[in-house]
Amino acid sequence: MLDETDVDAGPSTSPVIWIDGTLHTDAREARIGATDHGLVVGDGVFEALKVTPAGPFAVRRHLDRLERSAAAMGLPTPDRGTVLAGIDAVLADRRFAQGKVRITYTGGDGPLGSQAAYGSPTLVVASAATTVPPASTDVVTAPWRRNEHGALTGVKSTSYGENVRGLAYATALDCGETIFLNTAGNVCEGTGTNVFCVFGDEVVTPPLSAGPLAGVTRDLLLEWTPVVERDLTLEEALSADEVFLTSSLRDVQLVERWDGHAFTGLGARTARLVALFAARSGADLDP
Template sequence: MKIYLDGKFVDKAEAKISVFDHGLLYGDGIFEGIRLYSGNVFRLEEHLERLEYSAKAIMLKMPWSRKEIADATCETCRQNGLTDGYIRLVVTRGVGDLGLSPWLCPVPSIFIIADKINLYPQEYYEKGLDIVTVPTRRVNAAAFSPAIKSLNYLNNILAKMEARQAGVQEAIMLNDQGYVAECTGDNIFIVHKGEIITPAASQGALKGITRGAIFDVAREIGVPIREDNLTRYDIWNADEAFLTGTAAETVPVVKLDGREVGNGKPGPIFQKVLADFRRRVVTEGTRI
């Protein structure tokens, strides 16, 4: 496997960063997870725009143009002979001293990995996920914006561990007001009386690229869609529910906290969303 690291392609075993890199020491950096479908990098421009927004939000000045990063991303796929897979694009603050000061990290670092990924076993895409609500709450949006896709995912990891302890694949995280924010690595949508509803970013949800694609899909298939505050009660009594994410793609939810969602099977609106989404992923993006 070839890894793009600071302008060069190196073998996996040689892809190393310094122990003084602030991305490692403090989670001071940003990333994007991107999908490759049949030689098409899905919504690459949207991912790189979000990367730029995250960089600006944490005052990390990237010395590379969007085109340079896009070209490096596509070339990483070509170097590894991939036509379908998952791309992890990471930018760290770079090497500094042992203090917090980011201004002592003069040169940021970038690396790109292109590989395969299977977030959930295939059976769950067909029969649906059984998920739970976990005690770990989403970080308050006033403390740290959920729109920043940073390297510090410890909040999500703790929730993921609690999901595993409960014997399920995924979990819902609430915010400090008790509203649904998102899952540990996915956005959540419900279907209620023919309408698709999802939590707003202000409630702690990441502005997912796949999440945005679902808004486009809903308009295409003629299903109303909106953001709103959601509680566990709303999901328990939804007609359907499903999760979205770059790694997860789109997967149905059939049970929450031991309660069946709808009739306990993937619903008809989800099936329409899935079909349109699958059509889009091979056409909307950048050819490698």
Template sequence: MTTLVWVGGRLRGGGLLDDADEPVVAARDHGWTVGDGVFETMEVVHGRAFALTRHLKRLEYSMARMGMEPVDTEWVREAVGEVLSAAEGLTRLRITVSSGAGPMSSARGDGPHTLVVVANDSPALTECRAVRVPWRRNERSPLAGVKSTSYAENVVMMEFARSRGADEALMANTHGHLCEGTASNILIEREGEIVTPPLASGCLPGTVRGLALEWGAEASLPIRVAAPGELELGVLDEVTSGAAHAAVTSSTRRVQPLASLDGVELAPGPLLTALAEVFADRSARDTDPQPRRA
């Protein structure tokens, strides 16, 4: 696998002078010691990071929610450009920004930020096999809806899923309402429409989720955000019974109907299949769809 790493203005890996596995983060960096950082992962399409502008907007949002000083997005764009121009065939890119070096406590230091950009040519995720997990997302957490590097609870849930032959874990929030996956948003097709949990559920404001809502509506598909509390976790029982259908959305999966849930093989829903086709067509024509103005 080809891996490229940009940090501190230098490229590593991909046949360059430095190895991609060379240590690049200081021992006192708060991104390492306490998970004080944010990140974005995106698909690379024909040498370009898909929806980069939207991902950078969410990066800024996450940093503001974390109380971190804003990052120079042009600096980030330049780093991304250096990485993507250094090798062909790259498929996935991640931007990570931490608050930089800090004391041996939860108190934040004075920075400056640490920026790391990593890209590789890992294969696309071709199907999603999901399970429900017994833990719940805290929609009142200060990190709810933030793409934070404090990711350990997602790791625990993903290992639970992997131990059961799955590659994604779906969860409820503290009210028992359907929320999200560890690395994806969820769409439910039922009663002739597609609905997705609202941001009030505590889910991440996914880039592909947002585009699926926009592009699906523009294609006259019946798609909307559910009302708070409309989707209980039990709606997944309708999916396993065949009365409803489900798909996940993420930057590495796009719109991907579930292949199985809790070990039950599933058929894709017609509306979700149509939405996946709409997304594929629109994303092929526009690799950097601009955010809508408020």
């Protein structure tokens, strides 16, 4: 089942882009330097948050994580007021109800190699419409492993080539997401999602020590409902009654099949969590 999440709905949804204080309504005019370290070596971090009819969701939590990721990359702390000004600018005249904001923060101008950047950091904020994700999807296990001990483990870095490769693998198999195992052989995460398994009345998700990103939606579910954090083998995950994914753009999404295996549960527990997340997030735009 191909996941249509985050598909551009057409020319009327062309991104609005703000770069270091300058707003561009024509994406073709939005430019950064060819020696920007984010472009040259992926020396940058980013956040992507959903926009609802009421506005951008969980901004504080996303900016908290942006700052943590920047610190892990050795980048200066981004100025929160400036980032908020960029978000306001790209959403000021929005013509969509459902969308996303993407915040990209890089080392700025730098050498054509892995030495430290020597320019001022670059801050890019962009907004665009997205389609509503489907209620369910199919997933496939990646033929590659996540390194749960790597320098970028748990960092939302712009070095996203592995995720691009993983999502293309899923698309080629008519699936909406690829799930990575870690070097220990345990379930880690999707290319842009966290994984949850339901066993009877127990909901389980891999711990951060398994290598996944601490997703904002994951964190909220852990606060709003009982969830056990423990390692899961692939075999154990496939024996679950239900499996679902979480992310900032998918919210809570049921998995119908994993590597072709159909789960025996009816999705009732997942449906209750979908309703819980919708109610709690709808009542508080910045929980």
